[in-house]
Amino acid sequence: MSKAAVPVSQDTLAVGIDIGGTGTKFGIVDHDGNVLFSSGISTKKHKQVDTFIDELYDHLLELIEKVGGKSRIKGIGVGAPNGNYYTGTIEYAPNLPWKGIVPLAKLIQDKFQLPTVLTNDANAAAIGEMEYGAAKGMKDFIMITLGTGVGSGIVANGHLILGHDGFAGELGHTIIVPDGRLHPGTGKHGSLESYASATGVAFTAREILKKTKRKSSLRDVPKDELDSKSVYEAAIKGDKVAKEIFDFTGKILGLALANFVMFSSPEAVVLFGGLTKAGDLILNPTREHMEANLIQVFQNKVKILISHLKESDAAILGASALVWENQ
Amino acid sequence: MSKAAVPVSQDTLAVGIDIGGTGTKFGIVDHDGNVLFSSGISTKKHKQVDTFIDELYDHLLELIEKVGGKSRIKGIGVGAPNGNYYTGTIEYAPNLPWKGIVPLAKLIQDKFQLPTVLTNDANAAAIGEMEYGAAKGMKDFIMITLGTGVGSGIVANGHLILGHDGFAGELGHTIIVPDGRLHPGTGKHGSLESYASATGVAFTAREILKKTKRKSSLRDVPKDELDSKSVYEAAIKGDKVAKEIFDFTGKILGLALANFVMFSSPEAVVLFGGLTKAGDLILNPTREHMEANLIQVFQNKVKILISHLKESDAAILGASALVWENQ
Numbered sequence: 001m002s003k004a005a006v007p008v009s010q011d012t013l014a015v016g017i018d019i020g021g022t023g024t025k026f027g028i029v030d031h032d033g034n035v036l037f038s039s040g041i042s043t044k045k046h047k048q049v050d051t052f053i054d055e056l057y058d059h060l061l062e063l064i065e066k067v068g069g070k071s072r073i074k075g076i077g078v079g080a081p082n083g084n085y086y087t088g089t090i091e092y093a094p095n096l097p098w099k100g101i102v103p104l105a106k107l108i109q110d111k112f113q114l115p116t117v118l119t120n121d122a123n124a125a126a127i128g129e130m131e132y133g134a135a136k137g138m139k140d141f142i143m144i145t146l147g148t149g150v151g152s153g154i155v156a157n158g159h160l161i162l163g164h165d166g167f168a169g170e171l172g173h174t175i176i177v178p179d180g181r182l183h184p185g186t187g188k189h190g191s192l193e194s195y196a197s198a199t200g201v202a203f204t205a206r207e208i209l210k211k212t213k214r215k216s217s218l219r220d221v222p223k224d225e226l227d228s229k230s231v232y233e234a235a236i237k238g239d240k241v242a243k244e245i246f247d248f249t250g251k252i253l254g255l256a257l258a259n260f261v262m263f264s265s266p267e268a269v270v271l272f273g274g275l276t277k278a279g280d281l282i283l284n285p286t287r288e289h290m291e292a293n294l295i296q297v298f299q300n301k302v303k304i305l306i307s308h309l310k311e312s313d314a315a316i317l318g319a320s321a322l323v324w325e326n327q
Numbered sequence: 328m329s330k331a332a333v334p335v336s337q338d339t340l341a342v343g344i345d346i347g348g349t350g351t352k353f354g355i356v357d358h359d360g361n362v363l364f365s366s367g368i369s370t371k372k373h374k375q376v377d378t379f380i381d382e383l384y385d386h387l388l389e390l391i392e393k394v395g396g397k398s399r400i401k402g403i404g405v406g407a408p409n410g411n412y413y414t415g416t417i418e419y420a421p422n423l424p425w426k427g428i429v430p431l432a433k434l435i436q437d438k439f440q441l442p443t444v445l446t447n448d449a450n451a452a453a454i455g456e457m458e459y460g461a462a463k464g465m466k467d468f469i470m471i472t473l474g475t476g477v478g479s480g481i482v483a484n485g486h487l488i489l490g491h492d493g494f495a496g497e498l499g500h501t502i503i504v505p506d507g508r509l510h511p512g513t514g515k516h517g518s519l520e521s522y523a524s525a526t527g528v529a530f531t532a533r534e535i536l537k538k539t540k541r542k543s544s545l546r547d548v549p550k551d552e553l554d555s556k557s558v559y560e561a562a563i564k565g566d567k568v569a570k571e572i573f574d575f576t577g578k579i580l581g582l583a584l585a586n587f588v589m590f591s592s593p594e595a596v597v598l599f600g601g602l603t604k605a606g607d608l609i610l611n612p613t614r615e616h617m618e619a620n621l622i623q624v625f626q627n628k629v630k631i632l633i634s635h636l637k638e639s640d641a642a643i644l645g646a647s648a649l650v651w652e653n654q
Binding site: 082091092094138139140154156157159161162163164165166167168169170171173174175176177178186188255258259260262263264265266267293295296297298301 | 409418419421465466467481483484486488489490491492493494495496497498500501502503504505513515582585586587589590591592593594620622623624625628
C-alpha cells in the first residue's frame with residue numbers, strides 16, 4: 001500500500017519508521033511534511049528482531065529506490081515503545097515481541113548504512129504534532145496516544161522531556177486506580193493503559209456487560225470484535241451500556257489528565273488514536289472528570305484536542321522529524 | 328532570631344523571602360549561599376495582605392540596614408504557594424489567608440523599591456537544592472516539600488518546568504487515592520497532600536488509632552500534638568501503631584513518586600520537611616512502594632534523597648537564588 005503523494009524534487013528526504021505492538025509503518029518524507037511513499041509490515045509475527053530488520057530492509061529499500069536511492073536520504077528516524085533517544089535502544093517494551101534491551105538504532109543503521117535516531121513512539125508523535133499538527137506553535141503540551149497501548153510525549157518549554165536516562169513520559173503506566181485492573185504486560189495494577197488502551201476499553205465492555213442484565217446490542221458482538229469502534233457504533237444508536245463504557249473510560253482518563261496537568265501545566269493535551277474516533281462520547285466525560293479533579297488555578301484553561309493528522313501519516317511524520325531535529 | 332553567619336563584604340546581596348501557610352521567613356544571602364541575617368513573621372495572622380507587607384517591610388528593613396542599606400541589595404526573590412514566575416502573582420492559594428489573585432511581587436517591589444521576582448515556594452526550594460544542596464549538579468530531579476502542605480518543584484534539562492501559565496508542579500494536589508480523603512482547602516478527594524502533609528499524617532494517626540483497639544503510646548498524646556514528630560518518637564520506641572502510620576503514609580507517597588518518576592524520569596527525588604525527620608521509618612516504605620509501582624525500565628535507578636540544607640535556610644536560599652538567576 002505505497003502511494004505517490006507529490007512530485008519528487010531533488011531535496012534530501014527523511015525516512016520515518018513507527019514500530020507498534022502489532023504493526024510497523026514506514027515512509028519517506030520531504031522537508032514540508034509530505035509523506036511521499038509509505039508501507040508497512042507486521043511487528044508481531046517477528047519473534048526475533050533480526051528477521052524483523054531483514055523484512056523491514058527489503059520493503060523500505062523498494063521505497064528508497066523509488067525516490068532515487070540512498071544518496072537522497074538524510075537519515076532514518078524511528079519511533080518505538082520504550083525507545084531511548086540517548087542510547088538508541090528499546091528497553092523492556094511490554095508490548096513488543098523482543099524482550100530485554102534491543103539496540104535497534106544500531107541494527108537499522110548497520111543494515112541501511114544511514115544515520116539513525118530513535119525515540120519513544122509517542123515522543124515522535126508529539127514532535128509530529130508540534131511540527132505539523134494540533135500543537136503547532138505550542139511550547140507546552142502533552143501528547144497522549146490511545147492505541148494498542150497508551151503512550152505519551154511531553155513537551156515543556158518547546159523541548160521533549162526525556163529525563164536523565166531518556167525514558168521520561170511513560171504516562172500510560174502511571175497508576176490511576178490503586179489495586180485496580182491487572183496489566184498483563186507489566187504485572188502492575190490500575191495503570192492508565194489498563195483502562196484507556198484498545199484492550200482496556202474491550203475489557204471494560206466485557207466487565208460492564210457481565211455486571212449488568214440490561215439489554216445491549218453489544219451482546220451480539222463477537223468477543224474478539226468488541227473494541228472502541230463497535231462500542232462507538234452502539235453508543236451513537238443510543239445503546240446505554242455502550243455510553244456507560246465511554247463514561248467509565250472518560251472518568252479514568254479525565255482523572256489521569258488532571259494529574260498530568262498539575263505536573264507540567266500544558267496549554268493543551270493532544271489525544272490521538274482509535275478511542276478519539278468516539279468524539280464527544282469520550283471527550284465529554286474526559287473533560288468533565290479532568291476539570292473536577294483539577295485545583296482552581298488550572299480549571300477551564302487546558303484544551304483537550306484531537307489530533308487531525310492522518311492516523312497512518314502522523315507517526316511516520318513524527319519519526320521522520322527526528323532526522324531534521326538531529327542535524 | 329537574626330544571626331550573623333559570616334563577615335559582611337561589599338558585594339551585592341540578595342533577599343530571599345519564603346511565604347508559608349503558617350509563617351514567613353526571610354533573610355539576606357550572599358553569592359556563596361551564606362544566609363547573613365534572617366528573621367520571620369506570622370503569615371496566618373494577617374487576614375489582609377497589606378498589613379502583611381507592612382510588617383514584612385519593618386522587619387526586613389532592619390536586616391537590610393545591618394548590611395549597609397538598600398544600595399547593597401540586588402533584588403528580592405520570593406517563594407510562595409501558587410506563586411507565578413511569569414506574572415508575579417499568587418493565585419488561589421488554598422493554604423494562605425489571602426484569596427483570589429494577589430499581585431505580591433508588585434506589592435513588595437513598590438514597598439521596597441527593589442526588583443522582585445516570585446515563584447512557587449517549592450520551585451524556589453528546588454533551585455536552592457540545585458545550587459547548594461542534594462541536587463547539586465543534577466539536571467533532572469523532582470523536589471517534594473512535605474510541610475503544612477505538600478509542594479513540588481520539577482527540574483528537567485536543568486530548568487524548572489513552569490508550564491504555559493507558570494503554575495506547573497502542583498504535585499501535592501495530584502489524586503493518588505480516587506474518592507479518597509477530602510482536602511478541606513481544595514474540596515478534592517484523595518490528593519497526595521491529604522496524606523503526606525503534616526495534617527495528613529495527623530489525620531492518618533487519628534484514623535488508625537480509631538480503627539484499631541491495639542495499645543499505643545500515641546493514645547496518650549493530646550490530639551493537637553499528634554504529628555509526624557510524636558509519631559516518630561513513638562515508632563522508635565517500638566510502637567507498632569506508630570510504625571503502621573508511617574507504613575501507610577509511605578505507601579501513598581511511594582505510589583505518588585512512582586507516577587512522578589514515570590512522568591519526567593528524574594535522577595533523584597529530593598524530599599524536604601518535617602516528615603523526612605522520621606528517616607528510614609518513612610523512607611523504607613516509600614522506596615518499597617515506589618519500586619513496586621514502577622515499570623521495569625525505571626526500577627532501581629531513582630535515588631530518594633533527603634535534603635541536608637538547614638530547614639530554616641533552604642527556602643530562603645532558594646528564593647534568593649531567583650535574584651541571581653534573574654540577572
